[in-house]
Amino acid sequence: MQQLAEAGIQVGTALMPVLPLMGDDEAHLEEVVIATRDHGGSFVLVGGMSMAGVQAQYALEGVRAVDPELEPRLREFYQWQEGGKPEHNPPRSYTIRLGRHVRKLCDRHGISDRIPRYIPPGTLAVNKWVAEKLFLKTYNLELEGANPYRIWAHRKAAWLVDELEESVSSLYYAGGERRLQELPGIGRGLTSEIAGWIQVYERQNAWRTSLH
Numbered sequence: 001m002q003q004l005a006e007a008g009i010q011v012g013t014a015l016m017p018v019l020p021l022m023g024d025d026e027a028h029l030e031e032v033v034i035a036t037r038d039h040g041g042s043f044v045l046v047g048g049m050s051m052a053g054v055q056a057q058y059a060l061e062g063v064r065a066v067d068p069e070l071e072p073r074l075r076e077f078y079q080w081q082e083g084g085k086p087e088h089n090p091p092r093s094y095t096i097r098l099g100r101h102v103r104k105l106c107d108r109h110g111i112s113d114r115i116p117r118y119i120p121p122g123t124l125a126v127n128k129w130v131a132e133k134l135f136l137k138t139y140n141l142e143l144e145g146a147n148p149y150r151i152w153a154h155r156k157a158a159w160l161v162d163e164l165e166e167s168v169s170s171l172y173y174a175g176g177e178r179r180l181q182e183l184p185g186i187g188r189g190l191t192s193e194i195a196g197w198i199q200v201y202e203r204q205n206a207w208r209t210s211l212h
Contacts, residue, residue, distance in 0.1 A: 005040025012041040012115060017049030020090060021073055024098060033105045043112040046102040048090035051078050056086050099143045126169040127161050130197045134158035157190050172198050
C-alpha cells in the first residue's frame with residue numbers, strides 16, 4: 001500500500017468482512033484505520049460478514065477453533081438454528097452501528113470511510129459527479145437508518161444518472177426540473193435534489209474556468 005501511495009496511486013482498505021463478535025471491537029477497528037493512514041491509504045471501507053453457502057460453515061468452524069463459547073452467540077446473531085440456515089446479512093442495526101463507528105474512527109485519524117471517486121473529464125463528467133453525490137447520500141441514509149424505500153430511491157437514481165448517455169445538465173437547462181422528471185424512476189423530491197447538485201457543479205466548473 002505504501003509503495004502504491006508513494007507512486008501517486010489512490011489506495012485504501014476494504015475491511016470486509018468484519019467478523020462479528022471477534023474482530024469488531026474498538027481496538028481492532030482503530031488499528032486498521034491507523035495502519036491504513038500510516039501507509040498512505042486515504043480510506044477504509046467496512047462491511048459485516050454475510051452468511052451464504054459454504055462460507056457460513058467455514059465461519060462456524062473458524063469460530064469453534066478460536067473460541068467454542070462464541071458459537072451460540074454467533075448462531076443467535078444470525079438467527080441460525082441447528083439444522084437450519086442463517087440469515088444472509090447481519091442485523092441492520094449492527095450494520096448501521098459498525099458503519100458509524102468506522103466513520104468516527106476515520107474522522108479521528110483524517111481519512112475517509114468512502115472511496116473518493118475519479119471523475120473523468122468530458123461532457124458526461126457532470127453525470128459522474130452528480131451520481132457520486134447521490135451514492136454518498138445513499139450511504140449516509142443507510143447510516144441514519146432511514147426508510148429503506150428512500151434509500152432504494154436514491155440508489156436507483158444514482159445508477160440512472162451514472163449510466164445516462166446524455167448530459168444531465170443539458171437536460172436540466174433545456175427543460176428544467178420537468179425534463180428531469182421524465183427520467184424513469186425519478187420522483188419530484190429527487191428531481192429537486194439532482195437539480196441542486198447540477199447547479200453546484202456548474203458554479204464550481206465556472207469558477208475553475210475563470211481561474212484559467
